[in-house]
Amino acid sequence: MKKELLVFLVLSLMVFGVFAAGSSTGSVAADEQANKTRENADFFRTNEVAKAKRNCEDVVNRTDRITCRLDYIKENRRAYVAPLDSIPESCRNLSAEKKAACRVFYQKSAACFEQEGRAKNKCFKRIANFVRAKLKDENPSERGAKARDYIVLLLYDLQEKIEGAIESGKVTSEEGALAIDKIVAIKELILQGKSKDEIRPLLVDLRTTIGTLREDIDNE
Amino acid sequence: MNKWVVGGIILLLVVVGFFAFSMYDGEDTSLDEESAPATIDEVSDEQFAEVESSDAVLNEIDDSVGYLD
Numbered sequence: 143m144k145k146e147l148l149v150f151l152v153l154s155l156m157v158f159g160v161f162a163a164g165s166s167t168g169s170v171a172a173d174e175q176a177n178k179t180r181e182n183a184d185f186f187r188t189n190e191v192a193k194a195k196r197n198c199e200d201v202v203n204r205t206d207r208i209t210c211r212l213d214y215i216k217e218n219r220r221a222y223v224a225p226l227d228s229i230p231e232s233c234r235n236l237s238a239e240k241k242a243a244c245r246v247f248y249q250k251s252a253a254c255f256e257q258e259g260r261a262k263n264k265c266f267k268r269i270a271n272f273v274r275a276k277l278k279d280e281n282p283s284e285r286g287a288k289a290r291d292y293i294v295l296l297l298y299d300l301q302e303k304i305e306g307a308i309e310s311g312k313v314t315s316e317e318g319a320l321a322i323d324k325i326v327a328i329k330e331l332i333l334q335g336k337s338k339d340e341i342r343p344l345l346v347d348l349r350t351t352i353g354t355l356r357e358d359i360d361n362e
Numbered sequence: 363m364n365k366w367v368v369g370g371i372i373l374l375l376v377v378v379g380f381f382a383f384s385m386y387d388g389e390d391t392s393l394d395e396e397s398a399p400a401t402i403d404e405v406s407d408e409q410f411a412e413v414e415s416s417d418a419v420l421n422e423i424d425d426s427v428g429y430l431d
Contacts, residue, residue, distance in 0.1 A: 260410040267410070268402050275402075275409035277429055289429040296413070296423050303416060338430040345427065349420050359416045 199228045205323050207231065212315035212322070215308050222305070232294070232329035244333060251295055255302060266295040290332050297325050297332075300352070303359045312358040321355060324348045 198210035208231065211222045224230075233244035247269070254265035267275070270291035274280055280288055301322050307313040328344050352359070399405050413422045 259412045259414065260407045263410040263413050264402065264405075264407060272402050273399055275405050277426055285429050286431040289426045293423055293426050293430075296419050296426070299413075300416060300419050300423075303419075332430075338427050341427055341430065345420075345423060352416055352420065356416050 198222075199225060204231065204234075204326065205319065208322050208326065209315065209319040212305070212308055212318050215305055216311075216315045219309055219311075221309060231326050232333060235330055236333060240333070247291065247294075248298075251298065254295070255299075262299075266292060266299075269295060290335075293332055294329050297329050301325050304355065307355070307359045312361070313355055317355060321348070321351045324351055 198207055198214060201207040201210050211224075214222050229241060229245060230248045233241050233248070236244055251266070251269050254262055254269060257265050264275075270288050271284075272280060272288055272292070277285060277289055277292065304313060304318045304321055304325075308315055308318045324344065324347060328341060328348060331341055331344070411418075411422070413419055
């Protein structure tokens with residue numbers, strides 16, 4: 143009787159072992175299948191994203207290009223990362239030489255947007271070639287050029303905040319496009335070397351536009 | 363005799379005053395040179411402003427526009 147019981151137990155264990163191994167293999171196969179499906183979905187999504195971005199960059203009108211990028215942010219709930227070979231919006235109307243420098247300037251500034259508070263401000267000033275913490279303490283002969291670069295970065299920061307608010311659904315892409323279009327127009331004038339008298343009225347207008355979105359932008 | 367003493371004292375005061383002024387002036391300049399950083403990385407983070415809210419960014423832009431040519 144004891145012998146029969148022992149044989150039964152050994153057989154039961156063997157059957158259980160085979161079943162467990164089979165189900166485990168099945169689960170690995172199912173995981174592999176799921177991974178493949180996910181990879182395929184990612185591949186197609188990436189291609190669609192690339193296509194959507196390329197379409198935005200090829201739009202002729204500036205306001206439409208901006209709206210296209212913001213619609214992408216609204217629909218995908220993620221930041222719009224322009225294709226590597228694209229020219230930043232405010233650099234597009236510059237001469238070929240200035241355009242290249244402008245592009246490098248934007249690329250260098252990307253790291254600053256990963257920082258916050260004082261570190262971010264210091265990073266902006268480093269990119270704008272500051273030597274001191276305050277613009278008023280900079281060498282007067284170089285202050286104008288440094289101010290231009292610093293203002294462009296501050297405007298870019300404001301633009302990033304608006305895009306963040308669109309991404310989180312607090313600001314509509316239409317409202318955002320209105321503000322960002324004005325920001326880009328001011329950046330273009332600054333990069334073209336226009337005087338403060340030409341820039342100030344546009345800043346007053348921008349402040350009014352931002353005023354209606356302020357709470358949504360700052361609470362983002 | 364008194365004239366020479368008074369003249370001597372005045373001359374002494376002028377010379378001492380001149381040296382004191384030039385020493386002070388020199389010290390001030392050297393302090394300025396010492397405090398001038400070679401790069402922004404030598405400046406402490408504490409000296410930079412936190413420009414976070416949209417209002418703060420706009421105010422900083424307004425201030426900076428004043429330095430444009």
